[in-house]
Amino acid sequence: MHFSVHKKIRIGFFIAFTVIVAASIFSYLVAKNLLDNAGRLNHAIEVSKRLEVITRQLKEAEAAIRGYNLTTDSSFLNPSMQERINSIEKEYLLLRKITADNPRQQRHLDTLRELLAIKYQQLKVGGQISTEDKQQSSVKEGERSMDMIDRKVRDMIRIEENLVQEKYQLFHFFSVMWVPMIFISSLAAILIGIYSYVTLTREFKLQLHIESRMKSYQRDLQQNISLLNKTNQELEQFAYVASHDLQEPLRKISTFSDRLQMKYKEQLPPDATQLIDRMVSAVSRMRVLINDLLIFSRAGRITPEIVTEVDMNRLLQEVLSDLEVTLEEKNVLVKYDQLPLIEGSDTSFHQLFQNLLANAIKFASPERPLEINIHHQILTGQELGVVKENRWNDLFCRISLEDNGIGFEQAYAERIFLIFQRLHGISEYSGTGIGLAICKKIIDSHNGYIQAYGYPGKGATFVIILPLKQSHKSDTHIA
Template sequence: MKKEQNPSIRQVKIYSIVTLILIIIGSGVSYWTAGRIDFYTKAVMHTSEVLQRTDQLYSSILERETNIRGYVLTGNKDFLTHYNQSNINAELLLTQLQGLTLNNATQQNNIEELRGLINARVRTFEATIGYMNENGSLDGFLDSTKANNALQGYKMIKSTVLRINEVENKLFRESNQVLINNINALPFIVGLISVFSITIGLVTFFSIYQYNKAQLLANKEITLFQEKLRDQIKLLDDSNKELEQFAYVASHDLQEPLRKITAFSDLLNEQYSDKLQGDGDLYLNRITAASVRMRLLITDLLEYSRAGRVDPEQVKSVNLSQVISEMLEDFEITIQDKAANITVGKLPKVKGSDTEYRQVFQNLISNSLKFAKTGINPEITITSEKASQALVSKYPTLNKNGNYYRIKLVDNGIGFEKEHADRIFSIFQRLHGKKEYEGTGIGLSITRKIIEKYGGIIYAESSLGKGSTFNIILPSTET
């Protein structure tokens, strides 16, 4: 069952996430509010500019009216110069107002109406100026109708200008109010987010403090546990030494009576075999065979008990090619009897013991020779290669960052079914009866114990009737 996570660190994570979310929300809201402030500031300034141009236009209209009156009353043509300039200024201001109010259809209509009224007024002024230039006075030109029309035209111009200003003043008030609201809201929003962030930050700090406090207590518990574990390991090591000593003494003491049983069985067989009646000879042979098997079993058990112990003084760099070469020389007669062909490729250097690796490959080769197919010469091939990272990563007991070699021993024997691939390495496990094949069922167990002792693994691949492949993965001596 997965250990439940420390509540304090969970709180730290939750508070940190909430703080981050608040900061993001606050930044988003602040950015949005700042955008609105910028937008409505520009809107207020735009409206102010329209009102300014409208005031300038109205001033230009009044100036034109004044210049016309001055010219009519005095005949001074300087007033006409100012009048013409007023017309130019008015046309320019009208064009500017149209450009500033392109997105406001109401104002566009108002400005067009104003332009028409101004042009009508200008035509009246031009007619007055023309008559004045020809006759020197306005006698006979003015009448009550023209005077009323002129007054009405001026009033309409003034009314239209006021209407334009009214629309812009309304827009100005609305934009200005929204601008003020956003400006007032911005400090509140930022302040609120800051208060939340500071509060959660303090809570986070407190949670971290609590977590660190709990971590210190946990570290103390871990230290105590490690000390107890070291003591337990020492006790276990002492116990293993005692068991090994016991196994050695037991095997030594047990072999003595076994030797006597074997010796007396041999004497009985030599001196009294002709006197044994019924099944006596069969029973005697069974006693002898059982005592020999018992002696072999005791020897293998002693080797198995010693296989797992690591003696630092015996660990060194081992040349596997040399170990196997020397082992095959001692195995020469057996190999010749079986007419076996053993091919050994280039093998690496690994850490361990010459004697134990000799025992490993002796067990494996003996196993392949023992389970050879009847009537077919045994073929055994031993090769090696660098173990891939993917292969090493498949086995949790191996260091994923380490360098390993993969050594393969392939034979053409009888093989075994895939479901027995792990069972063959268990102690006393046999896939065949004692009458078919000799052995105690301990050899491959000892082999795996030695390989695992030096930081490696061994596994088998096979299918019935198609030979076997034993894979050994061992750490390289290279750094």
């Protein structure tokens, strides 16, 4: 499968973006786990610190009681047991607050509360014992109680250490994966960047080369267009001059043949008279051909000065008036819509419709009366689908001229607009094969489009597309 350069670059940037996003997400997870681990460690330290404070203060209270019982020095009871208990209670309440999110630790604190309550009672009683037996008994009870408190404290510290260890293991996993992940993503991004740079550089050089070639082609094209325009002008001038020059010998041949027939008609044998008639007929056809060539060389010559808004209804009525005799002889029925105003050459449009109607009349079917229907639509360039994109918003008139004549094969739809191209012999239908070529030349000069659709034995339809407004720019021709 072949991918274009732009598609490769888009895929490369998409992969790089995906890798960077993945690396960013992974980095976020690493950072989050690092912060969670640090928070959990601080939490464990805080819990351990509070527990140690509680155990230390309890042990200090026990030591104070023992010192008092041994020396009866009241200074050992300063601060008093109640003050010491209040201080321990403050630490306990703070510890309960910082472990509020851990139900397991809360349960241990409930047990610790019970143990502390027993210990508080022992501390209060210990400061009042006088006999040696009672002192020894109190010391043993205090040691047992303290051992239970120490075990509970160790259980709570172990829970915190286990939580820290779990967080550390998760952090260790992400930290181990983070370095290669960042390395791989960075390497992938660098490789994609290098590939994109190389590809874009190559594409840029290719673009410069193409632009250079395009400029060269444009210069050559401009030269060829100038040469072609010059050649066309010379050909048109040649056709015009040649046609005029040919008229004179034709007139002489016609004059001499007429004189020959008038002066020596009785003396000429029948074969000679027949030859002279053929010569006169050939001269007549030659004169028609020359006149048509003159019309073709002049057709389609429009300049901004001769472009005006043409009332197509008025123009069509004038054409029908010119063809009135022929239409009556052939019993032709012409129906047409109310046509709009179209910018163009009045003379060229007159010739266009006259040639199209004359063509329909010429190829009428002998089996039925000829009917010609002319319809139109106003469409945008985009709706037409045949104009360049820069004229999609312009308005066009689509005129269709339908007849029920003999029609033609659709395979010849393009050929009939070429000069001197005929689908029938001159003995069947008169003409020089220039009429439709003139129509196409007129349409082309007005930035329009013409197409023919043939239906053998049923008729033909000629479709004309003309812009309502002329722009006189070379880039507005029909695509």
